[in-house]
Amino acid sequence: MTRSTSLTINGETHVVDVDHRTTLLDLLRHHLDLTGTKKGCDHGQCGACTILVNDRRINACLTLACMHDGDDITTIEGLGTPDDLSAMQKAFIKHDGFQCGYCTAGQICSATAMLKEAKAGWPSNVSSSLDGKGALSNEEISERMSGNLCRCSAYTGIVNAIREAAGETGQ
Amino acid sequence: MKQFDYSRATSTSDATRAASVHGSAIIAGGTNLIDLMKLEVMSPDVLVDINRLDLHQITPTQDGGLRIGALVTNSDLAAHETVRRDYEVLSRALLAGASGQLRNKATTGGNLLQRTRCAYFYDTAMPCNKREPGSGCHARDGFNRILAILGTSEHCIATHPSDMAVAMMALDAVVEVENTTGDTRKIALDDLYCLPGSTPDVETVLQRGDLITAVLLPQPKAGLHVYRKVRDRSSYAFALVSVAAVAQMDAGKIAQISLAFGGLAPKPWRNQQVEAALTGQAPSEALFDQAADILLAEAQGFGANDFKIPLSRRTLKAVLRTVTETSQ
């Protein structure tokens, strides 16, 4: 059982006829050859599959492609190119925000959207006030990024990269 | 994953009609249902996608409360200005749950109806009365560290895993439900959930075809709002024990208090006797112990989860200290 679905991915329209069971993650990797997005756990527990749908970060493994007709999707391939990296991608390289690199695409997509959430004044579990005006401390970054695990534990570099991309001095 | 048909609801009546067919399931954020479908713990024949319905709004109600559409995401609800200001315990509970990515997808209705995280329920090679009525429950004598100490039955000791629902319970939330004939009814959140008894597969009073359209919050409760969640790691983990509290002090006494508990029972747990014992009293360690005694009078551990009994006592007392010290 399949359904014709139209999605805009990294600015390009794709019309695909997908089995209902196909997750958005499998559509990207297996049908469209956009293998930058990674599959870690396939159960929403690791964040390796993080992409942006209509500008919000989600786990691509826990949603079905056929549910996203008309949606606007950005993957790591759409954030920057090898010749023209995004500020977040550059910061990850500068601060060694990875070791094996498996979680990196998810980390960068997640961090990119997370900064927008923080700018919009969304509080987090560690914010002392809910007014959303607190500074983006290391503790705030760690909490807001807790949906992205790194088996290599490159967390220090990841936090520093995010601080730099946020316009704060990493240290 | 088993094959299934997919339909997209264009109206609430369309959704209830489609969902009333045997074997169909409503899908909202999908973060729980798709997970369970991958493992074939749930295998619906038809998915009814309700995401295009107009249930994404948060609006004030005539009586000074709030109406939260069933499709409002956990992120949007936690960040909503009125919720942050007047229903702080709800924002706090939401922010303590899952991850940024999951909260962007998880919906208000789906969060209420998420299934237990009991490992046997997730493992189709094991018996489980909830998944397969009558097959047995190996959790009672097995790996039950995360499971319940209150409200259990000999057939099931699973917990309801939601944080959001615990805060909503303390706030006296009401669930708005539309049925297949187009009628809307209101169910107090406390009455939505059933205890397992001899039918742990029946988790709520909802009937096939029922669609949750909204959650209604009454007027905000004055006083200090606290949500305290104890878990195995400091983020991105379910609660072992959680306490939602709203308390107001007056002249050194507890004028009003409402309390709800997560991680302890098959439903978000509330015990009015605990609140009654605290109301009108001056805070003291002895009083807090008395409250914990009432809460835990019928608590029963199953070995690996015995620790939850002292842990919930300590967590309740810590929360009571916080809400009574700072809201004088």
Ligand SMILES: Cc1cc2nc3c(=O)[nH]c(=O)nc-3n(C[C@H](O)[C@H](O)[C@H](O)COP(=O)(O)OP(=O)(O)OC[C@H]3O[C@@H](n4cnc5c(N)ncnc54)[C@H](O)[C@@H]3O)c2cc1C
């Ligand atoms: C790794 C991980 C960690 C998590 N951690 C936490 C945590 O710490 N705290 C916490 O509270 N939760 C946690 N969650 C659970 C998460 O909050 C739920 O998966 C989510 O809230 C479910 O909402 P949904 O919209 O995705 O539901 P869905 O998966 O779409 O649906 C869930 C159920 O609700 C039914 N349903 C949905 N909407 C309606 C409606 N309007 N009317 C009738 N029926 C409906 C569906 O048929 C289904 O049975 C975690 C999940 C994961 C994967």
Ligand code: SF4
């Ligand atoms: S506790 Fe409930 S959900 Fe867990 S195995 Fe027993 S019957 Fe199944």
Ligand code: FES
């Ligand atoms: S692969 Fe999606 S969260 Fe792990």
Ligand code: FES
């Ligand atoms: S860099 Fe290896 S998992 Fe993160």
